[in-house]
Amino acid sequence: xxxxxxxxxxxxxxxxxxxxxxxxxxxxxxxxxxxxxxxxxxxxxxxxxxxxxxxxxxxxxxxxxxxxxxxxxxxxxxxxxxxxxxxxxxxxxxxxxxxxxxxxxxxxxxxxxxxxxxxxxxxxxxxxxxxxxxxxxxxxxxxxxxxxxxxxxxxxxxxxxxxxxxxxxxxxxxxxxxxxxxxxxxxxxxxxxxxxxxxxxxxxxxxxxxxxxxxxxxxxxxxxxxxxxxxxxxxxxxxxxxxxxxxxxxxxxxxxxxxxxxxxxxxxxxxxxxxxxxxxxxxxxxxxxxxxxxxxxxxxxxxxxxxxxxxxxxxxxxxxxxxxxxxxxxxxxxxxxxxxxxxxxxxxxxxxxxxxxxxxxxxxxxxxxxxxxxxxxxxxxxxxxxxxxxxxxxxxxxxxxxxxxxxxxxxxxxxxxxxxxxxxxxxxxxxxxxxxxxxxxxxxxxxxxxxxxxxxxxxxxxxxxxxxxxxxxxxxxxxxxxxxxxxxxxxxxxxxxxxxxxxxxxxxxxxxxxxxxxxxxxxxxxxxxxxxxxxxxxxxxxxxxxxxxxxxxxxxxxxxxxxxxxxxxxxxxxxxxxxxxxxxxxxxxxxxxxxxxxxxxxxxxxxxxxxxxxxxxxxxxxxxxxxxxxxxxxxxxxxxxxxxxxxxxxxxxxxxxxxxxxxxxxxxxx
Numbered sequence: 273x274x275x276x277x278x279x280x281x282x283x284x285x286x287x288x289x290x291x292x293x294x295x296x297x298x299x300x301x302x303x304x305x306x307x308x309x310x311x312x313x314x315x316x317x318x319x320x321x322x323x324x325x326x327x328x329x330x331x332x333x334x335x336x337x338x339x340x341x342x343x344x345x346x347x348x349x350x351x352x353x354x355x356x357x358x359x360x361x362x363x364x365x366x367x368x369x370x371x372x373x374x375x376x377x378x379x380x381x382x383x384x385x386x387x388x389x390x391x392x393x394x395x396x397x398x399x400x401x402x403x404x405x406x407x408x409x410x411x412x413x414x415x416x417x418x419x420x421x422x423x424x425x426x427x428x429x430x431x432x433x434x435x436x437x438x439x440x441x442x443x444x445x446x447x448x449x450x451x452x453x454x455x456x457x458x459x460x461x462x463x464x465x466x467x468x469x470x471x472x473x474x475x476x477x478x479x480x481x482x483x484x485x486x487x488x489x490x491x492x493x494x495x496x497x498x499x500x501x502x503x504x505x506x507x508x509x510x511x512x513x514x515x516x517x518x519x520x521x522x523x524x525x526x527x528x529x530x531x532x533x534x535x536x537x538x539x540x541x542x543x544x545x546x547x548x549x550x551x552x553x554x555x556x557x558x559x560x561x562x563x564x565x566x567x568x569x570x571x572x573x574x575x576x577x578x579x580x581x582x583x584x585x586x587x588x589x590x591x592x593x594x595x596x597x598x599x600x601x602x603x604x605x606x607x608x609x610x611x612x613x614x615x616x617x618x619x620x621x622x623x624x625x626x627x628x629x630x631x632x633x634x635x636x637x638x639x640x641x642x643x644x645x646x647x648x649x650x651x652x653x654x655x656x657x658x659x660x661x662x663x664x665x666x667x668x669x670x671x672x673x674x675x676x677x678x679x680x681x682x683x684x685x686x687x688x689x690x691x692x693x694x695x696x697x698x699x700x701x702x703x704x705x706x707x708x709x710x711x712x713x714x715x716x717x718x719x720x721x722x723x724x725x726x727x728x729x730x731x732x733x734x735x736x737x738x739x740x741x742x743x744x745x746x747x748x749x750x751x752x753x754x755x756x757x758x759x760x761x762x763x764x765x766x767x768x769x770x771x772x773x774x775x776x777x778x779x780x781x782x783x784x785x786x787x788x789x790x791x792x793x794x795x796x797x798x799x800x801x802x803x804x805x806x807x808x809x810x811x812x813x814x815x816x817x818x819x820x821x822x823x824x825x826x827x828x829x830x831x832x833x834x835x836x837x838x839x840x841x842x843x844x845x846x847x848x849x850x851x852x853x854x855x856x857x858x859x860x861x862x863x864x865x866x867x868x869x870x871x872x873x874x875x876x877x878x879x880x881x882x883x884x885x886x887x888x889x890x891x892x893x894x895x896x897x898x899x900x901x902x903x904x905x906x907x908x909x910x911x912x913x914x915x916x917x918x919x920x921x922x923x924x925x926x927x928x929x930x931x932x933x934x935x936x937x938x939x940x941x942x
Contacts, residue, residue: 277554284570287546287563290470290481297471302594306399306464309599312606313337313398326617332606333599337397340598344722345393348729349386355730357737358768368767370758374749375736378457391461393725396584400597403462404582404728405484406735408743410455417448455743457736462581473593476583477731483546484581491537498564498571506541506566541566547579580735584728586721598721609679616672628659726771734769741765754825784818787811805831 278286312333321327348354353376357368379385388404396402421427421436421444430436435447466485473479488496493503544565549558552573560579564571589595625646630639638653652659744761791811797803809831813824824830 275551275554275556278550278552280570283550283552283561283563283573284565284568286550287544287548287565287570288568290548291468291483291485291544291546294468294470294481294483298465298468301471302400303465305600309333309398309400309597309603312603313599318607318610326614326621328610328613328617330606330610330613332602332609333398336598336602337394340397340718340721341390341394343718344725345390347722348389348725349380353772354726355733356770356772358770359764360766360768361764364764364767367763370749370751370756371737371760371763371767373751374740374747374758374760375733377749378740379459379733379736382456383458385459388459388461389729392584392728395461395464396586396725397598397721399464400585400594400600401464401467402584403464403467404584404732405460405462405580406457406582406732406739407460407580408455408457408739410453413452413454415450415452417450419446420444421446455745457739457743459732459736467581469593474591475593476579476581479593480549481546482579482581483544485542485544487540488543489538489540493541493543493571494537502569502571504536506569508539508541547576547581578735578738582728582732582735584725586724588724626661629662630659631657633657634659723771730769730771737763737767784815787815787818791815 315329315331315334317327317329353372355372355375357371357375359365359368379388392402392404394402420439421430423442423444427436427444427446430446431448433448433450435449437445437447439445462484468481468483468485469476469479470481473481476482490503490506493506494500544563546563546565548561548563550561551558552561552575553559559575560577561573562576562579563573583593585593585595586598587596587601628643630643634654634656636653636655639659642650642652642654643659741760741763744759746757746759748755749758750756791808794803794808794811798808809824809828812828813830816824816827
């Protein structure tokens, strides 16, 4: 029978059937195990505790998960390239170098890449699987431009939507706001209770059905681009997340009734983002269909090339999407060790506070009170025979021996030994070889999980590569210490990928030592043509990155960015040219020296003439001043002498008159 295109109702029916099957598989097989692992990680009681006795819970699961998270995560956030895109053709090498840097920077710098890796890894270690969703988000922003206009033509050129403010001094403040759409590439860690998949799925890329089930407000759906009227007609109804123990435990204060009474835009509905392989168009070939659904209402559907999910499992199992987590290997040990530890503590309690056999004939009104009041050295009042302790001697060594046995079991299962956590008290009594072997054995687990995680990171990077390439929007990225314009539309469609993490040689101290040794060999090989400047720079750049002391271009010159060197001429010709240039320089120097000497002589002669002229002028001025001074002195002297003569004459005349007045006998002339 020839296939027919599916109607909307038929598609919704198929989606709901797959969703119900996936939920049933998750709730009956996976959910309880994940919830139990989380309880063990949190160190919650086992439920069989007895009042008055020890209720200690040893954190074996938490210790194993936290140690492995720290140990593996540092390999991915140390600044190294986790994944590299490699070209299949020589022409694509430069573009894929840009792609490697671009994807790495977008993941780590344009979002909280560290938190994404941390939550993804830790979720897988505890809950068997960790899920990351890689998407492209288009966000609308407002760009603002402010400038000063002088009026007249400047104002006439302002856009119609400009805000113009008169400054009062003949100038105007112009503000232009324009909406702008920007594309961002985000990775979200999906809680495992929100992820659904077909029970037949062996790998996320080959699964027939995958879904992300989450709660969204009506406002969120409108922002996602769905029709407003359709969104506000959607019923709230019951959903799977409200009945899931994991979801309830995660949101303890979640009150569905309170949410139902909220303003309509903030009411939440359960949104199913589903990816199903189905022949919806009736061409006889099943395509991957992306659908958004709320209950029985299909909001949208479209054919896509791939889904956005990447699933990490620390201990994969063949032919299954869900394998084992690190918590699975330590939960029973946590249970056993906690029971033994409780018995150990109870034995110590009973040894310090034993129970007694107390005959009635030995008691009085104070005996019971004295026995229940434990005070060192205090007497117990009674009569007759003394009370007898019921418990036998406490042997703490047996409990410690059992705990040590299960310590060894935990180390062998998780690979986390006391040797790779730090030195224990007996390390000095162990041989160096034995210690190294124990550390290497523990590191095998770390390297195994790191390699599995790196494979998942590479798949996630591949999805980001496809998203960025399909967007095709040019942007700038820093490559080799300099910014370069990148056009992702020119990237190759199917590059190779190389994983650099989890190969057993990714410890920095080891890599630095090996790189230093290799750099010495490269230097020796440079003289005989085995290496060139680019390979030497790569070796030095690797050391700088491993040391985490900055960028390689801060310490070395990348020969690929250096200006091209011209062909070297014949040394004999160069020597002859240099000799000719030296002779010409000597002749030119002699000519310059002679001209300079003549110039100096001319300047000296001119200076002497100028000095003689200045001396003559100075002597003439001095003689004139001397003559003027002497004339002034002569005139002053003549005036002084004339004045003195006049004074003398006046004095003499006055003396004659006075003598004639005082002379007796009359006039002498008679």
